[in-house]
Amino acid sequence: MEQVELRFDHASRAAQTHTNLSAIRQSPYGLWVAGDETATFEHLTWTGDHYGDQRGYRLTDYVDLPAGPEDEADIEGLARADGFLWLTGSHGLKRKKVKSKDPDRAAERLATVVREENRFILVRLPLDPRTGTPLPGAIMAGPRELTGHLRDDPHLGPFLGLPGKDNGFDVEGIAVTTGRVYLGLRGPVLRGWAVVLELRPQEAGRGRLSLAEPYRKHFLDLGGLGVRDMCPDRGALLLLAGPTMDLDGPVRVVRWRLGARRERLVPADELETVLELPHGVGCDHPEGLALLDDGRLMVVYDSPSPARITPAGGVLADVFTI
Known part of the structure; x- marks a missing residue:
């Protein structure tokens, strides 16, 4: 394993994007990255010894976010294919964190479930073929399309109707290949079986993205784990499998070789474990992965430990040979 620094500008560090990374994809010039606490996405360029020279992009400059530009979009997945950049929100509800030691206030917060409309989006952005930068003409599937x-x-x-961290519906990965969009679900996990949705979106006019045909569901035996991210690997998908609940636990990378275009159950013996990933206790949660052009795999972490924070205000990602 090697490590590489991702260096962010002051605004992104102030927004804690570097400590809340949830999605990553390689570009011809560097990396696309996103955190789950803002409504922005970022591009980092390879400088020779680290990824930096950050350029930040606001989603609201390309699509009309349902709840406006100030609310987070909870971006949980990035994909790049056929000249487009795709971004997906979690499409999930959230339960408020317990912040008070007062039993009544704590119980009240724990009973409060929140729906944030910006989380329920799927966006396709055209990229300039010469520069790789986003162009006008983005289309979006809004809050009611998928759900x-x-x-x-x-x-x-x-x-x-359940919050994501309560085994409710929660999108945490996207991969686009052969004209299909795959969404990996952190939850629900059904008696140990994780779920991947297969979609075929289409342009519906007026900046709208819709589903062109009935979706397909694939059930994968990940040993009780959910999908935390995913990326294409030639005729397969690499899945980042981790706990669906809000806890520390095993995290691994699994290769799923795509087969027939039908809904099916994929048993454990059809899934290849590629890597067992390290994770911390209360920190260093693997959240995003990208297959690099040289065949290595890059992994970024949510809630990085202090050892991952660099003196320049960057954060260290891991790079594995697979």
């Missing part, structure tokens, strides 16, 4: 299709789903519908 509206799933409302009556026998597997997923009952979990739409």
Whole structure:
């Protein structure tokens, strides 16, 4: 394993993007990255010894966010394919954290479930083929598009009203390949089986993205873990598998070789464990992965430990040979 520094500007460090990284993809010039506490995404350029020279982009400059530019979008996945950059929110509810030692206040917060509309988005941004920068013409599937299709789903519908960290519906990865969009779900995990949705979005006019055909569900035996991120690997997908609940636990990278275009259960013996990843206790949670052009795998961490924070205000990512 090697480590490489991702160096962010003052505004991103103030927004704590560098300590809340949730998604990463390689670009021809560096890395696309995003955190889950803002409504922005960033590009870092390789400088020779680190990724830096950051350029920040606001989602609201390209699409009309349902709750406006100030609310976070909880970006949990990035994908790059066919001249487009894709971004997905979690599409999930959240339960308030316990912050008070007063039992009544703590219990009240723990009973409060919040829906933030900016979390329920799927965005496709065109990229300039010469510079790789975003262009006008983005299209977005809004808050009711995906979850509206799933409302009556026998597997997923009952979990739409549960917060993500309570095994509720929670998108945490996206991969785009062969004209299909795959969304990896952190939850729900159904009796140990994780879920990956396969979609075929289409342009619907007026800046809108819609689903072109019925979605497909794939159930993967990840040993009780959910999908925390995913990326293409030729005719396969690499899945970052980790706990669905808010806890420390095993995290591994698993290769799923795509097969027939049908809904199916994928048993454990059809999944190859590529890496067992390190994780901390209350820190260093693997959240994003990207397959680099040289075949190595880069992993970024949410809540990085102090050892990952560099003197320049950057953060260290891990790079593995697989």
